[in-house]
Amino acid sequence: MGPTANSRFTWTSLLHFMNWLGLTYFLVMLASVALICTLVIAPTYKQPCLHQATLAFFSLQIFGNYLLTISTNTSHDGKVGETSNDRPPGAHYCKLCRKVILRRDHHCFFMYCCIGKYNQCYFIVYCLYIMLGGLYAVILQGLYLNQKYDVKFSSPFTLLTLLPRTFYEFFIEAVTPSQFLLTVVMYSTLVAALTCAGFFYWEMTITFDGQTSHEALMGKRKDGKGAWENMIDVLGKYWYLRFVVPYPFKTLEVSDVNRKECKKVSKKKAKRV
Secondary structure (H helix, E strand, O other): OOOOHHHHHHHHHHHHHHHHHHHHHHHHHHHHHHHHHHHHHHHHOOOHHHHHHHHHHHHHHHHHHHHHHHHOOOEOOOOOOOOOOOOOOOOEEEOOOOEEEOOOOEEEOOOOEEEOOOOHHHHHHHHHHHHHHHHHHHHHHHHHHHHHHOOOOOOOOHHHHHHHHHHHHHHOOOOOHHHHHHHHHHHHHHHHHHHHHHHHHHHHHHHHHOOOHHHHHOOOOOOOOOHHHHHHHHHOOOHHHHOOOOOOOOOOOHHHHHHHHHHHHHHHHHHHO
16 A cells, blocks of 8 residues: 555645754754854954954855846746656756656755756855855864864864863853754764765766766766866856855856857858858
8 A cells, every 4th residue: 555645745844844854954053153253253353354364255156146046947848747748858846846847856844955967057156155255164162162262273182072072161150052052063064064075076977977966876967068067067167256246147058059159160160251
């Protein structure tokens, strides 16, 4: 017997709850880290403006690419339902989004949307800057803990013991609430940075291979084009600008670029004739 309508409803409701939980966690943590590092930690250094400007740049990139990811429509415009076979290649139906997503990669619980053909480029840049900004914030937080609370980072083993030790000392009132909160935020930032580092590596790997996550995990086809052409297909012709400015630059597929080049060659031949 298949799953009942009630069990499907319960499972879908649980996934929607996880969506909201992930989205709330992302927004609260990102705002907390940005405010603590910018308003509390950066002013204690010799060049606070430099650190604040760096944090502002990372925050702009993260929030900008986050908004571009969730606001970009990457669904199929046609009336294609869950059970229909009339779908474009690489398109898949998402039960949470209730849409057919073009070149669907995966559903992101921290963004409450699917990553697909038209927003994957923003998601890749977002992961990169969460990684870089997170590691930068962790360094600032660690140095601040060392200066203000005399927390020693004598070896990498300290990272394994600091959090549980801080929890224990907080409950026996051996550390202040501010030190406890900053330690928890630092570890949450580190986890987010390392997680997004893994996502960035994975997304760039399948991008160069011309695959989506679904195709790579299912062992399906690899695109016959080269790694550079596959990257242009995802990140666009002006890919380098995406890593500088969070702006919706038009994504030109290689086929479109080749078509334009063919038109230029045809015009040159016509002029010679």
